[in-house]
Amino acid sequence: MAIRRSPDFRFDFFLRSLPTEVIGRRCEQLMKAAEKEIEQMTKKAREDAGFIEEEKKENSPGESNILPEVELPRFKDMKEAKRKEAKEEIEMERKQLESKVEEIESTIEEIQNRLKLLQKHGKDFEGGQKKTSKSEFPDDLLPELANVVAKSGSLSVTAIANQFVEEYGQPVPKKTICAKIEDIAKKERRKEEGDLRAVWHVLSEYMNLLNVETIRHLRKEKEHRLEKKRSGTQKKRNSTVDDSTEQHEDGASGPDGEFVAFPPYDGTEEPRECKKAFTLFCTGTRKEVKRSLEPSKRKDKHLVNGILKQRWHDMSDEEKIIWKKWQVWDQLRYNRDCAIYRNPKKSRTSMSRAISKEDDSNSFDTDMTAAKKRKGDDTPDRDGAQGVNANMAFHI
Numbered sequence: 001m002a003i004r005r006s007p008d009f010r011f012d013f014f015l016r017s018l019p020t021e022v023i024g025r026r027c028e029q030l031m032k033a034a035e036k037e038i039e040q041m042t043k044k045a046r047e048d049a050g051f052i053e054e055e056k057k058e059n060s061p062g063e064s065n066i067l068p069e070v071e072l073p074r075f076k077d078m079k080e081a082k083r084k085e086a087k088e089e090i091e092m093e094r095k096q097l098e099s100k101v102e103e104i105e106s107t108i109e110e111i112q113n114r115l116k117l118l119q120k121h122g123k124d125f126e127g128g129q130k131k132t133s134k135s136e137f138p139d140d141l142l143p144e145l146a147n148v149v150a151k152s153g154s155l156s157v158t159a160i161a162n163q164f165v166e167e168y169g170q171p172v173p174k175k176t177i178c179a180k181i182e183d184i185a186k187k188e189r190r191k192e193e194g195d196l197r198a199v200w201h202v203l204s205e206y207m208n209l210l211n212v213e214t215i216r217h218l219r220k221e222k223e224h225r226l227e228k229k230r231s232g233t234q235k236k237r238n239s240t241v242d243d244s245t246e247q248h249e250d251g252a253s254g255p256d257g258e259f260v261a262f263p264p265y266d267g268t269e270e271p272r273e274c275k276k277a278f279t280l281f282c283t284g285t286r287k288e289v290k291r292s293l294e295p296s297k298r299k300d301k302h303l304v305n306g307i308l309k310q311r312w313h314d315m316s317d318e319e320k321i322i323w324k325k326w327q328v329w330d331q332l333r334y335n336r337d338c339a340i341y342r343n344p345k346k347s348r349t350s351m352s353r354a355i356s357k358e359d360d361s362n363s364f365d366t367d368m369t370a371a372k373k374r375k376g377d378d379t380p381d382r383d384g385a386q387g388v389n390a391n392m393a394f395h396i
Helices: 013-017 020-049 053-059 075-126 139-150 157-168 174-184 204-209 212-247 277-292 301-314 317-342 344-348 357-375 382-395
Strands: 185-188 199-202 251-253 259-261
Touching (some): 139 157, 139 185, 174 185, 277 301
16 A cells, blocks of 8 residues: 555556555565675675685584674665776777777878879889879879868868968969869868868868878867867856856755746745755645545644654655755745845846836835834734735836
8 A cells, every 4th residue: 555655656557556466476576686686785795895704614614603794885886886987998998999090090191101102103114294284183182182171171262272382383273273172172061070160171082082190180170179169068058057046046956956946035024934854844745644544534733743753754864865955945045035035126126127216216115114014003914915015016
């Protein structure tokens, strides 16, 4: 019955439809599996600590061997250790891949040097370079042009052509060089590579013309852009969070780390005092306790309070952490309310943009005097407080 009444299984209709015997057998299986896992963890902890059961049994077979207790690691620590091991494995794999990439690049460099040497000897054997027309770009200078374009970034076509002419001369007119640049490369912005603007990218069919130095340069530039993009995004998020917390102090992070908004407060009445963790626990679970009781016993306050107190004492420290975090959240809410109550004028800054400062101060003074008069009456009631709030809302 405790499983069926638990709010964790409220919408688990399959579990709620099972008979009690099936649920009992499943609980026994889970408990046995947990005990077996604890035994394995205990054995491993003893081995790590240096306690060996077999040696003790051989030394004193007739005596009762009392092994020292071993403190098992918590689930949080085990999870952190696994995360650390996975991170180390990823870092090691990354280093191995980087070393392999360097080996491949060095091999590519050796092959390119051999090809250049063969081309040079082939030209010498044929008796010099073949004559090419001025309208065609020479093939022997195509690798140099591809490397210049790959390192050019966001320069214009004319600037790249001028740079190529300064380094390797002008074998053909600049118009031919510009046309060849547009044939072997494309200027575009690739967001997946961290480009902030359109830059030149060598086409895939001409990537084999790039030397190792250019390939390393492109890889480092890409890593630098991606890192800059990630850091910029993180800074933007942090600044957004800081601005939101400074400008709109209307909430705080809850136990799960998510933002939980404070209830609205206008500053007309004294702020509600912050509650302790036990009080918040009672407020949050009182309805659940009443639902678990018979209808005739739900109005018995002593019985309900006793059950709540017993539940609180039976809870572990880890389960109480949630309610302690809610206590911290309620304390921040109380601090916010106190700041508005001491200086309620600041809580109306967003509304005072449409109203002049003099009208706002006058309306606030009249409201405060009206509130003081009503508080001084012999028969204060809730209707009077609501009238003060309605009057202030009218003036605002």
